[in-house]
Amino acid sequence: MNTAVAKPSMQLLEGATAIAESAILAGCRFFAGYPISPFTPLLEHMSRALPENGGVCINAESEIEGANMALGAGATGAMAATGSCGQGLALMQETIAEAALNETPMVVFNLARNQQDYFQATRGGGWGDYRTIALAPKDIPEAVEHTQLLFHLSRRYRAPTLLYGDPLLAQTRVGVHLRRIEFDELPPQDWALDGTGGGTGESRQIWTWAMGKATNPGLGPDGHWQQVAAKFDRIAELEQRSEQRYAEDADTLVVSFGSAAKFIEHVVEELRAEGHRIGWFRPISLWPFPGPALAGATAGIKRVLVFELNAGQMLEDVRQYARDRDAIRFIGGVSIHESGLSYGPLLDAPEIRARILAAIAEDSTRSTS
């Protein structure tokens, strides 16, 4: 253990801090949020670090205000973000939908308490034909990358984007290398409000209804919302992300997302070492859901096990795309720590292993009887 090479650029950081630092590296200059566990350390870190980097962090008076502040900052073309856990994101739904429909980029961090916000992340609770790109990292190094990717995608598509994390991502400390990721060049932000349009007859407007100005009419709600819907169709095709292993050589495929997928990977490796024909599939983008990839991965699979820490939310998406709906078994469930603030006993490798083995055993007794 004494042979370590010195890697001075590696820092031991709490996940929330690593995410905040990554956001700043991505160019985030505005953050507003309202404290709630386990999101609070992200807000606290932003309040220290953003001003040092020429930015602004506001401890908003509510999640509604925090989200609208971020929307306002985003409307000027600045990289802006807000965050909370699922409880606070519930209050932000109107604003997230508004930003999607008036095409204001902003990033929303859901450092959630568990996986019960899958529907919230992928369906949303605002009005209108909008979607939200939602990425679910499996661990902190990936969350650091996703953070920068989400700022980029938000700008590229002029749409709010969402990181779906959890207490393990927020509170665990790991050694991470922070660096700025370079992406493709972004389109010019000629839409951003800077105040210079006044009196020119060409003043700018950001408006969900997009009716434009009297002298320069916009598309109006019909044309604009069709265009927005078409944009989300395009995103749905282009931005699917997933990962899989052993699907081509498996009878059993376990589908899971976020931290849970990290546990599944671990258990699957164990079971394969013991001779089980098993693999895993992980949606990285929850929306757009990587349906075609899942359809491919489930071809020839005897049983598709869905593991998530909720009553069965992603399960609906799996049902939509798995080759054989009858092959699907749900092995997840609601499991909450007694504090209510994190996962319960189900997020534990021995417990998950037992559930997978039970599902396999049940199937084989069923098929032999």
Added chain:
Amino acid sequence: MTSARPAAPPAELQLLLIGIGGQGIQLIGKTLAQAATNTGKHAMLAADYGGEMRGGPSNASVVIGTEPLRSLPILPSATAAIVASHKFAGPVPQRLREGGLLLRNSSVVDSGAGREHHRVVEVPATAMATELGAPQASGFILLGAFNRLTGLVPEAELVTAMTALLPPYRAQHATKNAEALSAGAAAVAGQEAPR
């Protein structure tokens, strides 16, 4: 889309820290993880949620390795454990692997915690800390002992990391904590694992 994976992942030290609030469990976990990071290793510190108030359970796990870590943030099994308080020794017997090092605070932990197939080392940490005039430093006695037993990092790295981690209003504890680290190391001298 599939990432390559080496056949046999290199060994990682997986340490369970079991105690109650007020014993400084989280701080010694941070100290160890930070010292490991400072010496170029990969480290992870996962705190158990729940009570960090005085008297409630306070558990943490620390993973250290030379390569990017693969251990889960909730450890299914561990290679070592430090048990500072008998009250909440629950998960240790089941999760500590055969042959794993079990370092016990023998001032408070009865010898029932742990099993024959563990490598048990005892240090009367609470009594020693009281003797040092620093009852808050019993955790650092255990950490000093653990580090000597495993040879994980140079002791000076623990002192550096601990000093940097202390909040300003606790800075006056740094000297005593450093003494506790040394005392713990001295208490287990000669019991290091054969290498």
Added chain:
Amino acid sequence: MTQELRIVPTDRPPADGKARKVADFRPSLMLGEHGLCPGCGEPVALRILLETLQDLGIVNNSIGVVGHGCYGSFVRIMDVDVLQCLHGRAPSCATGIKRMRPQTAVFTMQGDGDMVNEGLQEVLHTAARGENVTAILLNNGVFGDTGGQQTATTVLGQRTKTSIEGRDPGLHGHPIPVADLVASLDGVGYVARGAVGTAGSIARTKRMIRAAFESQLAGEGFSLVEILTMCPTGWFVGAPQGPDYLAESMEQVFPLGDLRARPKPSGAGA
């Protein structure tokens, strides 16, 4: 023989078809006609707001944040960069904008339903944070846009569609004097209440708007001008009766004038 006075009929175009506008009273920042009711006070407030931006020379350095109410349609005719925001949320959006563009004059335009019902906490917190933005409240005591229901500023006794026998404090509670609340907070640079019922009150209100923007440009903190506006449609009175009704009802409950003067006298040399 006395000469017969010629009476010009004004209820129809002159028969010779030669009538033409001799002056355009529309400020150049108005890109078109408003579509609001005859006798509505809101377009008057818009006009003096836009004139003030011109007078101060900040037309091409201003961003407006407009809420939801009849005035919402002004975003189509005001030649100013505008964010049309969610109902009640203008102060927060303005905060985000101002923090990212501190050199730009940022203002909100909200109604009483927008500011005092849906977004009361927004305006109070934004004021207490001392955000350097100017809020323009168009207070007509009703939700005009949705057809004349009771708002948090409806005066006692006022008939609305949701207080049809008149606002009764036992049933409907009391009106909230939001400008007075804001004026009582630290972090505030200037607060005033004006009206647009008469030529005199319009002129005074325009000076208030100017003071509010000057306060913002001087970095004095949050400024608010509450403007009492006529809503004959929501009040169920004829358009010509609007100003009198305003004077007899709302102005009695919400007295006009400066509620919080600027810390230093504005335009000291003048």
